Amino acid sequence: MKPQESSGEGSALTREEEQAEVIRRLEEDIIFGRFAPGSRLVEDTLMTRYGASRHFVRQGLFQLERQGIVLREKNIGATVRFYSAEEVRQIYEVREMLTRQAALMIALPASASLIEQLSELQRHYCAKADAQDLRGIHETNDAFHVALFAACGNPYLVRSLQDYMNLTLPMRAKNLADTEGLALSRRQHELMIELLKGRDSWALAQLCVDHMQFSKSDYLGRIADKPNP
C-alpha cells in the first residue's frame, strides 16, 4: 500500500503542484487584468478564490513581489504594482541592452539542432495563437525566446533576461491578445530563424530589439491616456 497520496482526492495535486498552481493563477489574474493595477490582493480573498491555504497564498505573493508585479507593504498588504511611463522606459532600456548583448553572443550560423528546436517551438506558438489560448500564447512565446537566447551560452545572462521578461509581462499581456500584434510577432519569429541560418549577428540583434518595441509603445500609449485610473 502506498502511504502517500492521501485517501481518494478529486484533484490529484501534490503540495508542490498546488503551490505552483496558485502562483500561476495569481500571475494570470494580474497579467490579464482581472486584478487592475493598484487593486488590493487580500490574502483571505485569494485563499477562498483559489481554495488554497494562507501559507501558499503568502508564498505566491512573495514570489510575485520578487518578480516585480506585486507590491507588498509591511502590515498593509499586497497590491498589483503599477509602472509609470518613466519606469517602463528604464526597464525596457535594460532589457534591450541585455537582449542585444545576448543576441550578439549567439554563434552564427546556428546549429541545425537549434533551428529545429526553434521551429518546433514556433509551431506550438502558432497553434496556441490560432486557438486564442492567451496563457498558452504567452508560455510558448517565452519558451521560444528563452530557447533562442540560451544559445548565447551564458545561463546567467539568460536568467537576467528572463527576469526582465517577467517584469514586462503586464505590458506585454495586452499585446498577446491583439490579432495584429500577434501576426507581426509571428513573422518576426520566423525572420529570426532565417537570420540564424546566416552570419549577420547585428541584424539578428536589431531584430530582437525591434521585436519588443510594439508592446512597449503600445503600453506607453495606453497609460498616457489615463495616468491614474
Add this chain to the structure above:
Amino acid sequence: MKPQESSGEGSALTREEEQAEVIRRLEEDIIFGRFAPGSRLVEDTLMTRYGASRHFVRQGLFQLERQGIVLREKNIGATVRFYSAEEVRQIYEVREMLTRQAALMIALPASASLIEQLSELQRHYCAKADAQDLRGIHETNDAFHVALFAACGNPYLVRSLQDYMNLTLPMRAKNLADTEGLALSRRQHELMIELLKGRDSWALAQLCVDHMQFSKSDYLGRIADKPNP
C-alpha cells in the same frame, strides 16, 4: 505609555530588525568562510546560533537562496553554494557587461555633489580598511559602487548590478581581507573619482571593469588548486 517596545528587553530589537540581523549574520558567516562551501545549514542549528525563531531563519535562507549564495533542496535542506570556475567566468561576464554599460551612461563631467558624495564614502571606506573591519569594508565598498553607478540614471540597471555584486560576494570576500588587494582597490576608487571630473567615459568604464579582475582571478586561482575541498 507606549504599548509597543515589549517590557524591558536587553536587546531593543524590533522584529524587522531581528530579521535583518539574522540575514546579516548568516550572510557574514557564509561570506567570510565560517561555513564552508557545501556545508549544511540546518535550521535548528541556526535557530540556536542566532537565537531566532524558525520563521526568521527560513526567511533568511530563502533570501540568501535568491541572492545565490545558498542552495536549497526540497526536503533535504540548505547548503552553502559552491561556484565552479566555469560559472564564475559566466557570472563575471555578465557583471562586466552591466558594469561597462552603466559606467558609459554616467554623464561626464560628473556633478560636484556626486564627487563630494563619493569622496565622503571613500573616506568611510578607508576608515574601515584601516580598522580591519571586514564587514565594514564590504559595506562601505558596496555603498561606494552603488552610489557611483546610481549616477547612470537607471535604477533598474543599478538593481541588476547589485544582484551580481551580491552573487560575487563569496569571491570578493577574501580580497577584502587582503592588504595588497585593499590598497589597489583604494587607489582605483580614487582614480575613478578623478576620471569623473574629466570627459573620458571609456576610460572610466574600463577602469570599473579592471577593478573587478583582481578578485576574479584570485578566486579562480584558489579553486583551481583544490576543486573539491
Add this chain to the structure above:
DNA sequence: AATCGCAGTATTATTGACAATAGAACGGCT
C-alpha cells in the same frame, strides 16, 4: 465646524505544534 482621541475592525505577521519526507542504519532473506 473642525480636530483630536479612542475604540472597533480588517489585515497581516508570528509562532509552535504537527505532518511529511528523505536518508541512514539495521536486520532478515537468498
Add this chain to the structure above:
DNA sequence: AGCCGTTCTATTGTCAATAATACTGCGATT
C-alpha cells in the same frame, strides 16, 4: 556475503491559532 526491504531518525514543510499592526468611523471637546 550481498541485496533488498523496513524501521528509525533527522530535517524540512504545512497549518491554524494568536499577536501585532494599521486603517476607519464616531463622538467628545474646543
